[in-house]
Amino acid sequence: MDLLNLDIFRTVAEERSVTRAAERLGRVQSNVTTRVQQLEEQLGSPLFLREGRRMVLTPAGHTLLGYADRLLTLAEEARQALKPDEASGRLRVGAMESTSITRLPVPLARVHADWPDLQLDLRTAPSRQLVEDVLEHRLDVALVAWPPPGLDVDDATMSYTPMYTESLLIALPATHPPVTAGAPLQVDTIAVFKRGCTYRQIGEDWMKQANGYAPHVLELGSYPAILACVAAGRCAGIVPQAMLDQMRSPPALRWVPIEDRVTMLVTREGYDTPAFNVFRKALQDDLCATTPPEGAPERAPELLTTEP
Incomplete structure (x- = not known):
């Protein structure tokens, strides 16, 4: 053929x-x-x-x-492999929606500037789908929230590199009272991405624990749409802190920090090309450049307590 x-x-x-x-x-x-x-x-x-x-x-x-x-x-x-010192050809990269917005612009621009013969193709999807696409050779590498829900992966088939630690927040309507242990929420719906999203599963589990029953789910395709529904008073949402850091004026909602989750760079075991090595180094270099010095606050404390 x-x-x-x-x-x-x-x-x-x-x-x-x-x-x-x-x-x-x-x-x-x-x-x-x-x-x-x-x-x-x-x-x-x-x-x-x-x-x-x-x-x-x-x-x-x-x-x-x-x-x-x-x-x-x-x-x-x-x-x-025939040109081990030259990053060229094509690298198919997958990432979560939030990662593509908050983490990738600078590294992708650097790779494009330094290696003009390398074509980077970017695709966004929920974490579980991205891992499946890597295993099925539809993607070469992916940045996913680990572990993806409902996916049993043999460690021998995958290679993992921890990249980022994302702080996750529950967004509640501005009129919602403070969240206290043992008190149910005043909303029973959560706005999230489609099934297979790790953050969605975390948000559903949190609301189930708070209310004592599984929440209704509203599937949307973007964080602005999620936050708009929360602002309308209809539901809750789950958002990485890094997404709010990108906004000039974060919406005046009630923000509840719930947990941190690691974003992994995953590939197939044994996958090792000049293109992949260049991409991984660009991610690591940007991470080092943006990590606060030891002892400095990692995020603005007031953002976590934004109130109406």
């Missing part, structure tokens, strides 16, 4: 469209269609169902996609 055909097949599968795949690859649509048809002829099986302009994977296509991810990842590793 030709690696180029596999790459085109994977792109069509991701985009679910020949038109969008052609635009992403910088090819004409007829060439993309021909390449997919060649692959189908070589394998003797249809890989897509054509539903209008949408391309939907067949069972055979789903099977091939897993192998294509692994084959193309190994090919990229091999190319990079």
